[in-house]
Amino acid sequence: xLSDRQRRILTAIVDDYIRYxxxxxxxxxxKRKEVAFSPATIRNEMADLEELGLLEQPHTSAGRVPxxxxxxxxxxxxxxxYEIDEQDIQKxxxxxxxxxxxxxxxxxEAAAILSQLTNYTSIALGPEIFxxxxxxxxxxxxxxxSAVAIIVxxxxxxxxxxxxxxxxxxxxxxxxxxxxxxxxLTGLPLHxxxxxxxxEVQKELGMYVDRCEKIVAMLESSLSGGIExxxxxxxxKNMLSQPEFKDVAKLQTVLGILEETKKVMQLFPAQxxxxxxxxxxxNAVEEIYQCSLISVSFTLDGESLGxxxxxxxxxxxxxxxxxxxxxxxxxxxxxxxxWYK
Amino acid sequence: xLSDRQRRILTAIVDDYIRYxxxxxxxxxxKRKEVAFSPATIRNEMADLEELGLLEQPHTSAGRVPxxxxxxxxxxxxxxxYEIDEQDIQKxxxxxxxxxxxxxxxxxEAAAILSQLTNYTSIALGPEIFxxxxxxxxxxxxxxxSAVAIIVxxxxxxxxxxxxxxxxxxxxxxxxxxxxxxxxLTGLPLHxxxxxxxxEVQKELGMYVDRCEKIVAMLESSLSGGIExxxxxxxxKNMLSQPEFKDVAKLQTVLGILEETKKVMQLFPAQxxxxxxxxxxxNAVEEIYQCSLISVSFTLDGESLGxxxxxxxxxxxxxxxxxxxxxxxxxxxxxxxxWYK
DNA sequence: CGTTAGCACTCACCGCAATAGAGTGCTAAC
DNA sequence: GTTAGCACTCTATTGCGGTGAGTGCTAACG
Numbered sequence: 001x002l003s004d005r006q007r008r009i010l011t012a013i014v015d016d017y018i019r020y021x022x023x024x025x026x027x028x029x030x031k032r033k034e035v036a037f038s039p040a041t042i043r044n045e046m047a048d049l050e051e052l053g054l055l056e057q058p059h060t061s062a063g064r065v066p067x068x069x070x071x072x073x074x075x076x077x078x079x080x081x082y083e084i085d086e087q088d089i090q091k092x093x094x095x096x097x098x099x100x101x102x103x104x105x106x107x108x109e110a111a112a113i114l115s116q117l118t119n120y121t122s123i124a125l126g127p128e129i130f131x132x133x134x135x136x137x138x139x140x141x142x143x144x145x146s147a148v149a150i151i152v153x154x155x156x157x158x159x160x161x162x163x164x165x166x167x168x169x170x171x172x173x174x175x176x177x178x179x180x181x182x183x184x185l186t187g188l189p190l191h192x193x194x195x196x197x198x199x200e201v202q203k204e205l206g207m208y209v210d211r212c213e214k215i216v217a218m219l220e221s222s223l224s225g226g227i228e229x230x231x232x233x234x235x236x237k238n239m240l241s242q243p244e245f246k247d248v249a250k251l252q253t254v255l256g257i258l259e260e261t262k263k264v265m266q267l268f269p270a271q272x273x274x275x276x277x278x279x280x281x282x283n284a285v286e287e288i289y290q291c292s293l294i295s296v297s298f299t300l301d302g303e304s305l306g307x308x309x310x311x312x313x314x315x316x317x318x319x320x321x322x323x324x325x326x327x328x329x330x331x332x333x334x335x336x337x338x339w340y341k
Numbered sequence: 342x343l344s345d346r347q348r349r350i351l352t353a354i355v356d357d358y359i360r361y362x363x364x365x366x367x368x369x370x371x372k373r374k375e376v377a378f379s380p381a382t383i384r385n386e387m388a389d390l391e392e393l394g395l396l397e398q399p400h401t402s403a404g405r406v407p408x409x410x411x412x413x414x415x416x417x418x419x420x421x422x423y424e425i426d427e428q429d430i431q432k433x434x435x436x437x438x439x440x441x442x443x444x445x446x447x448x449x450e451a452a453a454i455l456s457q458l459t460n461y462t463s464i465a466l467g468p469e470i471f472x473x474x475x476x477x478x479x480x481x482x483x484x485x486x487s488a489v490a491i492i493v494x495x496x497x498x499x500x501x502x503x504x505x506x507x508x509x510x511x512x513x514x515x516x517x518x519x520x521x522x523x524x525x526l527t528g529l530p531l532h533x534x535x536x537x538x539x540x541e542v543q544k545e546l547g548m549y550v551d552r553c554e555k556i557v558a559m560l561e562s563s564l565s566g567g568i569e570x571x572x573x574x575x576x577x578k579n580m581l582s583q584p585e586f587k588d589v590a591k592l593q594t595v596l597g598i599l600e601e602t603k604k605v606m607q608l609f610p611a612q613x614x615x616x617x618x619x620x621x622x623x624n625a626v627e628e629i630y631q632c633s634l635i636s637v638s639f640t641l642d643g644e645s646l647g648x649x650x651x652x653x654x655x656x657x658x659x660x661x662x663x664x665x666x667x668x669x670x671x672x673x674x675x676x677x678x679x680w681y682k
Numbered sequence: 683c684g685t686t687a688g689c690a691c692t693c694a695c696c697g698c699a700a701t702a703g704a705g706t707g708c709t710a711a712c
Numbered sequence: 713g714t715t716a717g718c719a720c721t722c723t724a725t726t727g728c729g730g731t732g733a734g735t736g737c738t739a740a741c742g
Contacts, residue, residue, distance in 0.1 A: 025733070038686050038687080059693060143680075152501075156483050160499035252582065381714075400721085402721045
């Protein structure tokens with residue numbers, strides 16, 4: 001257990017380091033009025049905090065820097081509520097004031113605003129399709145040999161895919177098939193649609209429609225693949241302005257990861273409630289051990305409907321990011337409830 | 342007019358500089374067997390080429406570097422056809438072998454492959470909506486107070502938007518309106534749809550349907566905005582590995598531009614045929630005067646259906662990029678013709 | 683006993699001069 | 713016309729004190 005003075009000192013160091021990105025010396029701390037002790041006293045406490053593993057020294061004659069453990073303690077015990085700037089509130093309000101759009105777009109937009117306000121990189125992870133159900137299916141002929149298959153989910157999400165139409169398919173047949181499919185498949189979870197298509201529906205179709213195999217094959221191909229959550233990044237270039245990434249090589253490892261959808265998905269905990277903070281090596285992917293990730297997931301009836309995350313250096317402004325994310329996630333959750341409840 | 346020897350020397354310098362990114366001295370050129378002269382002779386020629394503005398010297402005692410004019414001459418007169426690697430051909434073939442998808446996706450995918458093969462950044466500019474026409478319109482109710490409006494264009498492109506449904510709207514009415522709209526609006530260029538909606542159609546609708554104002558207002562909002570070409574980037578991180586961008590500040594100016602859709606669109610010439618090469622300051626945006634952009638646009642019956650561009654440092658491998666782009670654009674054009682002709 | 687002043691010590695960083703090396707331009711000879 | 717030779721230029725690298733921020737330790741203070 002830390003003494004009150006130790007906590008004040010640790011707080012001061014973390015705050016200053018977040019702000020200035022340079023090792024903090026005893027003298028600068030002693031100038032603050034919350035910890036009005038002489039540099040010597042502060043030095044003693046700093047030495048203790050270092051023994052506890054909460055601080056680190058880049059080299060003997062430098063000031064102190066928070067360790068990962070130090071950040072963790074800060075986030076868990078010392079962090080102070082962030083007062084959101086009036087202008088920032090305006091910007092966030094705008095997002096919700098704009099004309100209604102689909103959920104995924106709002107999620108992406110929210111992430112974009114977040115990256116803008118924090119100057120970090122934000123990640124939006126779209127809804128996991130396998131938790132959603134089929135709302136509507138349609139097939140729009142484009143010309144003689146191609147058509148667009150459109151799948152609308154209960155979340156208002158729309159997937160579409162171009163498919164080629166086999167020769168000799170009758171338009172009337174297509175219409176009948178589409179109607180039948182809507183009758184039979186609506187309400188089903190997306191990942192079950194395909195199985196159902198093959199088992200029950202196909203037989204029944206055969207009774208009504210000629211050449212049904214071809215149409216079904218066509219549909220099946222339109223359902224296959226492509227139903228994985230979408231990753232949208234905003235403000236990746238913000239990373240460039242972080243002094244810890246003035247070295248291009250480090251930048252490269254981090255930004256490299258962000259282009260790999262799979263790795264990005266690994267970063268987010270499967271099931272989680274509230275705001276998650278992963279500091280440095282607490283993250284699942286080694287390449288971002290120099291970064292921290294703060295995220296929040298949205299769920300409705302236990303189903304994951306997307307995640308927003310903010311990625312920055314471990315020296316990130318935890319208070320601000322958590323504050324903003326908390327504020328926005330509240331609004332987003334009510335929006336979600338209002339739309340789909 | 343350059344002498345044959347001058348052309349050989351210029352070619353050698355450009356090729357070597359593209360490869361090694363370091364000023365080229367007379368000695369290393371004289372080792373090549375195509376230009377088997379002594380360093381002294383080469384130096385004389387180099388001095389002449391510099392006077393012509395085709396070469397530059399970073400400083401007195403350094404080797405030569407191609408100037409922008411030099412690159413231009415190289416591209417126009419000296420470039421040699423690129424022989425595409427067998428493996429690369431495989432990768433490109435895969436793109437076209439995969440199941441049929443919509444055009445925009447193919448375009449993006451092609452750009453992604455291009456960035457992968459060249460190690461530069463690629464830009465895909467989606468079809469310009471105002472050249473496309475409405476193919477199909479639909480409105481899928483999601484729950485009591487919201488619905489998804491879906492617009493399918495003649496290109497198979499799908500736009501969709503969540504809209505809120507005013508209270509007291511009858512589902513039957515909606516259906517009737519949708520049918521009427523499809524009858525009246527199909528085939529119209531997208532940018533005219535809205536005007537037509539307000540003028541003719543609205544009156545006619547009023548005769549059939551109660552509360553039509555609300556529905557029309559709803560539709561109008563679903564058409565507004567969002568119909569601008571989409572910019573998709575791939576391999577932006579490839580920029581990091583270019584030695585000319587080891588300085589983070591330069592990187593920042595270039596990558597900054599790429600996040601601004603408007604500026605990116607400015608980069609591409611309005612009407613163009615074949616492969617376009619813009620070297621350094623030939624580009625429309627000052628921030629990328631250090632870069633070259635090689636692009637090709639796809640058109641069908643004179644309508645722009647998208648553009649692919651490769652962005653790299655002026656010291657980029659013109660031969661390779663032009664070669665690959667040429668190869669891919671051929672395949673893409675035939676694909677386009679086959680789908681939509 | 684906690685706190686603080688004083689002091690010697692450490693180490694990154696800066697500026698500077700010396701050095702090495704790559705490449706040039708020029709001249710004279712082939 | 714071509715080439716060898718040479719003086720010259722300029723960058724990049726290395727080495728080396730000087731500077732200053734910051735520390736740890738000790739002794740003195742209240």
